[in-house]
Every structure is written in structure tokens, then in C-alpha cells.
Amino acid sequence: MDAYREAGVRLYAVSYDEPDALADYAEAHSTTFTLLSDPDSEVIASFGILNTLIPPDDHPWYGLPFPGSYVIDADGIIVAKFFEHNFAIRPGPEQLLAAALGTEFDAPDIERPPDRVSVDVAIDGDRLPMGVTRQIVATFRVPEGQHLYSEPVPDGLVAAAIELDDNDGILSYEPVMPPTSPLTLSGSGDTLAVYDGDVVVRLPVAQNARNMQKDDDGRFVTISGQVRWQACDDVECFLPESMPFSFRVEAGFPALGDMGPGVGRVPAMNGAQHFQRLIDRRAGTDSGASE
């Protein structure tokens, strides 16, 4: 959250929980962002993201959204959104902040010959909790006068991309690609979409905890793969290149709702009590008494 504050980016989280459930959660987790209550799913419905696969009489699940995140700029315009099919997956805070900040990034210092593309690959977090994405971030420094290709590529060329090996338990999602520039070839007059300058490609990755039952007592996960690219100038293309990477990061679990009874837990979020109320209110069995 400090990174968000420093960047001047606000964070809001909307759910179908009651305000007092959010208050208990905020206290239990020392939350510093804003939790918003949408108990009748009015906001969720107004966004058109109500999960309609859940029938209205299925309590307490009815009212859930298809979960996702929107990133808006200072004018309130949506600049990016992230929705995954699987509710077990949510974008990591780094991914959302990177989207909010747009093309600004700290380009790593890379030693390189000035006439060739150089690449740095990093992972934007030191832990990979189950179901929360981190990103493999590949930064290409493309020399003046050269460019890289984006998908779809002309025949025989290689697009700039991050490819993962078949890492057990590691999932990858839609890559976040930078904007392209149009390039008109002097020969054919064809216009291609290319990348030039500093090019940052981000591949969201997550783990499903399968591998936690296997190696290293489950305390670490390894993510390996390669970055591929092919640089061209106006006249010719260089040979395709690739660079392997491997990151070993701590596994871990995200902060989950605490369903425990509260006794002996300091502070408690009274999860079971709130859960019962979720069911009662939506099933119409709520006595109306508030605590």
C-alpha cells in the first residue's frame, strides 16, 4: 500500500458484504484502502458483471460478481481491466499499479553493445501466494533505428514474447503488451505494428498450490522459461534470439477471510458470524435484528 500512496493511486475494493463485516475485516487486517459495501449487488449489477451462473435462490452465493479489476486515470477513464475466468485468480497489486502508472517504469541499467537489443527479465514480487498473480517483466532496450515485432508477425519472424517452460503448478495469463508504433516498410509500402525504444512486456503468472505438495517442502516455487525476440532495422533482420530465465520465489498464501470464532484471535473479524448473516439475510430468514 505504501507503493500506491507514493504513486498517488487510490485503491477501492467492492464486495457484496455488509458494512460491519467490512469494518471487522478492516480492523483485523489493518486495512489502509477503502472497502465498499454493495450488499444488494446494485453496483455489481449496474456494471453488468453479476455472476448470472448462480441462481437467485442460491444463498449466499447469489449476488457475487464475475470478479475483476478496473484501473482508471485521473479523469476516471478506464485505462485497463483485468478479468479472469477462474475466481481463484486475482491480479497482484504490482500488476494493477503498473497499469495505473502506464508506461512509466524504472528501466534497469543493462550493459550492452549499443547496436544490439538488450533484455532484462525480473519478477515483480518476492513471493508468489496461491492465486495471486505476479508478473514476469521483460524489458527490451531497442537501439535507435531498430524495432521488435508484435503478434501477429509476418512469416518467418519472431515476435517479442515471454514463454514459460512447463512448470508444474504454474499458470500464466494474457500478457500485457505495450502500445505499438506503425512502421511503413520502404520496399513494399506495407505498414507493420512494431515496438521501439524501451519495450516492457509483462506476463502475469500464478501458482495453484499443486507443487506445494512436492518439492522444497512446498516453501518455494520455481518459474522458468525464456524471452524471445527478433530485432530488425529498415533493411534487414537479425537472427532470432532468446534468453532463459529462472526465478525461485517463496510460495505462500494470500490473506483469506478468517472464519474462526474469534476467541483467542486478536483482532478477530468474526467471520463465521458474518457468514451466517450473509445466508440469513439473502434467504429472507433474517430476523431483522442488528447487533
Add this chain to the structure above:
Amino acid sequence: MGIELDTRGGPTSGPYYEDFEGFNMPEPPGHGSRRIPRGEFPTGPEVGTRLPDIVATDHTGRQLDLHADRNGQPAVVVFYRSAVW
């Protein structure tokens, strides 16, 4: 728009069921809270449009207008399942 329910997956070790991405949960895929879409599903307002107004009660009990509250700052707005479960 018809949205297809994703029921891929099946029982795994213990009382758990694994979904198509290998996540373990006590509910079988396609049941309970685990009703997730396969293929196209709605993701709300499009990139390039203004985020619709959100007026809701926050965790301090205050009525809050998101666009007013962010006071000209960029923001991330997350729709998630629940803080309770």
C-alpha cells in the same frame, strides 16, 4: 448472451476437487460459489470509457462517492468475492 458454466475438473485427493487450472477446493467445479464461466463472459464497461459512478457505504459506515473521494487521483477498483469467506 448465454454464458457457459465451467465444470471441468474432478475429485482429487481427500475431500477436495480440482478445477481446470489445478486449484483444489471443497466444492466440485460448477457448484456453489464455484460457478465460473467458460468462454465469453461480461466484464463490464470497456477500456476508454469513464468508470460508472459508484456510490456505496464504506467500511467506516460513511456514504462514499468514488469519483469524488479519489479527488482527481488515478485509482484501482477491485470487484472481489467477499471479505467474509
